[in-house]
Amino acid sequence: MRPSNRTPEQNREIKITRHYTDYAEGSVLIEMGNTKVLCNASVSGSVPRFLKGKGKGWVTAEYAMLPRATHIRNMREAAKGKQGGRTLEIQRLIARSLRAAVDLNALGENMITVDCDVIQADGGTRTAAITGGCIALADALNWMVKKGKLKKSPLKQMIAAVSVGIYQGTPVCDLDYAEDSNAETDTNVVMTESGGLIEIQATAEDGAFSHEQLLSMLSLAKGGIEALVVEQKKALNAE
Amino acid sequence: MRPSNRTPEQNREIKITRHYTDYAEGSVLIEMGNTKVLCNASVSGSVPRFLKGKGKGWVTAEYAMLPRATHIRNMREAAKGKQGGRTLEIQRLIARSLRAAVDLNALGENMITVDCDVIQADGGTRTAAITGGCIALADALNWMVKKGKLKKSPLKQMIAAVSVGIYQGTPVCDLDYAEDSNAETDTNVVMTESGGLIEIQATAEDGAFSHEQLLSMLSLAKGGIEALVVEQKKALNAE
Amino acid sequence: MRPSNRTPEQNREIKITRHYTDYAEGSVLIEMGNTKVLCNASVSGSVPRFLKGKGKGWVTAEYAMLPRATHIRNMREAAKGKQGGRTLEIQRLIARSLRAAVDLNALGENMITVDCDVIQADGGTRTAAITGGCIALADALNWMVKKGKLKKSPLKQMIAAVSVGIYQGTPVCDLDYAEDSNAETDTNVVMTESGGLIEIQATAEDGAFSHEQLLSMLSLAKGGIEALVVEQKKALNAE
């Protein structure tokens, strides 16, 4: 029995609010149960130095948790004077994943930065950031088309992500904190809307995991992500 | 005529949402028009080193803007590796102001940290942070009483703040960004619920201001803050 | 009775030494009683990036205390690896104040940096820095005229500053450390030579202050600053 009474393959309730803030070209608040992440996509006309003059665009991401997103207050990274390893690792994952959604050549020399700020954390913040960030990214690309900066959106496909794990011996989908902190294995999976794999990060938390467990987690992830893509599309078509 | 069509003495519409997040002992989203600040108050049983063993408590504050709280994306301070001068100046002001609301001796050796994170900035973020932060602070103190950590709340009084300025020759209350960025003078005023002055920061933006202008701004501020205190109390009594 | 036996409206003895160091275009040691601040104004032909190509100049300031300017040695900020919030807040105030003295358009694309280094601190270092810094600034602008870099000095007016406060119930002018550390309210006032207000920073240190107390402090400040401007002009005319 999961602490939340969900079935093993059941995602938490998802709520997507587009245009959450007024200024960002794409702004999405995604809520996966009690996990709430604000994803703001900003369009810029200048690319990183290594791409200057190559006619190609870039998508990057930043991630942070508000100090009191969690049960215990975490020290603010700006006050500490540096971003921690966990933060850097997560924002690198989000950025790589979102780049897989876009035809960077068709984007031209433009950069989109997706800021993912966790308002409240109840497990699965990085996967929520990817799922919500992709909607903000789609909105920002559509904004560019509307403003005449691009002829058509260079979005190749939606991507979404979910965490899966082995909790008390059973593979479960979309772990909340109560499960995550006690899981034997924790796996983050990023997929395209057509089921292509973009990223898998599987970590044994206590002892090793088996090939069979991996397969069952991947299978759960596939279902969970398909459900998320449905929600993404519903939200994008809602306007 | 103000860009927002308000009368000179009129505050923006204020919206106060208590218990905005689940984990902080006090959590308030304050909205002053389009300015939105999340104020989370966290209780800790340990005080700064200079107060250790003195039987006295402390209230401190931190302030940040999300990178895309504004029209243009600002670089994240955690990524820059330091908090800017504006940030430090503002969070020092918030902390000084909130300490004026509390009997620090009655707080005992406890510390309350009020994190003020700006979700969206349309002028007056620091004064909104003080007004909203004081509600979160009151909630956190009440939480301490409920949990048996204190016999009664050491809250001495509510404090609130508003910005006033001279816009196109006319003194106006609660400036939004359209006014703030064109004001001849910008003054932040912090007062107690009984009208005592806690802090005044008046700055000539273009040329000097006169004694008379100062007086008219202070008079506007008094009215504006009185209206804010009414809203603070309404929110605190709502539960 | 003030610890220094001064009357409430009496400034400390002021001593202004121009050309204190040989290399800076303006170099002033200002002594307000035991407070000693070295103000060096440096002329540069390049402006900050946000002003490049706009034909307009800039005045900025930096502030620091020598580690042993005070009774207790403070850790050197360069060794700590960052400037503290108090330092940044003060140097922002000095810079804003000094910019009010200069016609930035007439300055052309030049920048003047005023370094205010506190040799000894006995209260009122930031206001001494503004009063002395304005003389160094005037000297630097005159140097530019003499060197043919400007046709005439873009100095609009002298500005000066003083701290005033409520000490044992009585408003007093130009607080020294003995008063400052026990004051109920501490207010820094910056004015032009013609009495225009540039900046007011009033802070309740213990309890709130009243409108009447504010007015009496501002009145004292006016007199104190007028006396300082007399000394500024005497010094500038001395050569």
Next chain:
Amino acid sequence: MRPSNRTPEQNREIKITRHYTDYAEGSVLIEMGNTKVLCNASVSGSVPRFLKGKGKGWVTAEYAMLPRATHIRNMREAAKGKQGGRTLEIQRLIARSLRAAVDLNALGENMITVDCDVIQADGGTRTAAITGGCIALADALNWMVKKGKLKKSPLKQMIAAVSVGIYQGTPVCDLDYAEDSNAETDTNVVMTESGGLIEIQATAEDGAFSHEQLLSMLSLAKGGIEALVVEQKKALNAE
């Protein structure tokens, strides 16, 4: 055809030199073809703060590349003033992996730090660091037994790692830089000597990868890691 003329399942030549430096309790130079990583394990009697008094030990790791480990000189992280995201991500992976090799309770309140410094980088530095670091770790644990600090080694099992990928459509094992920089997918796999999975990090570099491709990569990784464990054991038994 692989650039190195290896068959798809063939590891590069591995060379393991134990006791490479004199002072570390475990010191291993591991060479996987042209990739050379020095792994030094240091024993310390003090654990991180979160473990103090819990009777449990810890294993951590640090990773760095010498500035000229690569074709182009990289700026030294100590000179930049911070470790980059890639570095932090890698050393977190190494540390997690090595902790899976040790019974931390049996280690008692001791910490082992495994420094992995890349002398030369030709692809696969993180997996080489794990494979070599585990030998250094085993040596350090044996040193603790020899010195009477532990009754028996708390090593539960050897762990080893390899990178696998899809290169020109074909799954290949133990990628060198020529392959890695052109691979369509890059997957790092960490396994125990008995075939349990510890960590999988699979990343699509260009387009998504399929479930089938993942399975074929995991199968290659299993073979590659089994071969590495044979070398680890041969080295450990050599003395």
Next chain:
Amino acid sequence: MRPSNRTPEQNREIKITRHYTDYAEGSVLIEMGNTKVLCNASVSGSVPRFLKGKGKGWVTAEYAMLPRATHIRNMREAAKGKQGGRTLEIQRLIARSLRAAVDLNALGENMITVDCDVIQADGGTRTAAITGGCIALADALNWMVKKGKLKKSPLKQMIAAVSVGIYQGTPVCDLDYAEDSNAETDTNVVMTESGGLIEIQATAEDGAFSHEQLLSMLSLAKGGIEALVVEQKKALNAE
């Protein structure tokens, strides 16, 4: 002919002002011609961690140049966020030199920090800092005796320092900036009052220097330092 018209063995005019600031236990402004360094010695009752509980004291030093101590303004190290290599190298030299003046065992568990802040730099700032710092150190030790913290001063001997160099083929003593910036060789020598060598740092600026040149520089340094010690003692006996 030297730019300053001095003879090769002639020091610049030296001026020593004791009790330059009011708060430091030792406070000396030393002027060697146009080079002016403020040396403040601060007494602390706590020693660095590596000396805790060993009954032994420590002497350390910090060095900085005010931004406009030189012809061109240097960026403030506190603003840059770190002390430069030159600064660190110099303050390590000053500290090592001053420790040679004191019996650290007799000092007990006390630390003296000598802050050397360069007000104006015309060459030889580090040697002036050592010569002036030793007087401030002596004053601070005498203060400890007067306050009953020590029975007698643990000063073993005065130490002083001078720079010597080869300027246009001729060895000269106490180089000013005009000479220093054109010298073929630059040597800093630290000696005790009885002629013992404490530190020699000789650097070829342009081509190598010969053994004979070294000997002639050391001979000049001996004379120069003897003259400085006479001035140190005159100053210390003046009270």
Next chain:
Amino acid sequence: MRPSNRTPEQNREIKITRHYTDYAEGSVLIEMGNTKVLCNASVSGSVPRFLKGKGKGWVTAEYAMLPRATHIRNMREAAKGKQGGRTLEIQRLIARSLRAAVDLNALGENMITVDCDVIQADGGTRTAAITGGCIALADALNWMVKKGKLKKSPLKQMIAAVSVGIYQGTPVCDLDYAEDSNAETDTNVVMTESGGLIEIQATAEDGAFSHEQLLSMLSLAKGGIEALVVEQKKALNAE
């Protein structure tokens, strides 16, 4: 009797391995007894800003110790977020010394960075870095000639360095750690192959040293360096 049984004038066994890594233009592992330093010289076509457009080149150096180069693990400087004073002082010495080996005008607008990473430290790491670094530098310059970037090598002369000291009253050459940590005086000497002095850094560790002791140390250093130059040339001619 020296701990190593060497005669006072005897260097440790020296081993020079050229082409130690594959990618650096010059790569030398130098071993002086148990001290092992990897010196990698990297050629770059861009010079520091202060030399841009002057047609002149530059040689610089960086120095670091691997965390476990010593008996006790030192914290990694990249993790600490800054290079320590000792590191900066040493790399400045290495860079100055190596610049004395090269005709910087003949180098053209090119920069050579010599990274000196200490694999194992048993005393004399900075002098080993200079001696080994000069070989790597020579190799890098020869590489530039071979690649047609320079007509002939701008190497003026080889330079080498050794540490000498007074150990138990006797001057000895090439101190190892056992001697170095107990020496009364420690002197690092850098010379050209023709015996010219480039740098002398003599430090009294315990009490002062005499002129005679200095002369005897310099005499030992001369012999030691001559022997090192023979080894440098042998290595360079070996290919």
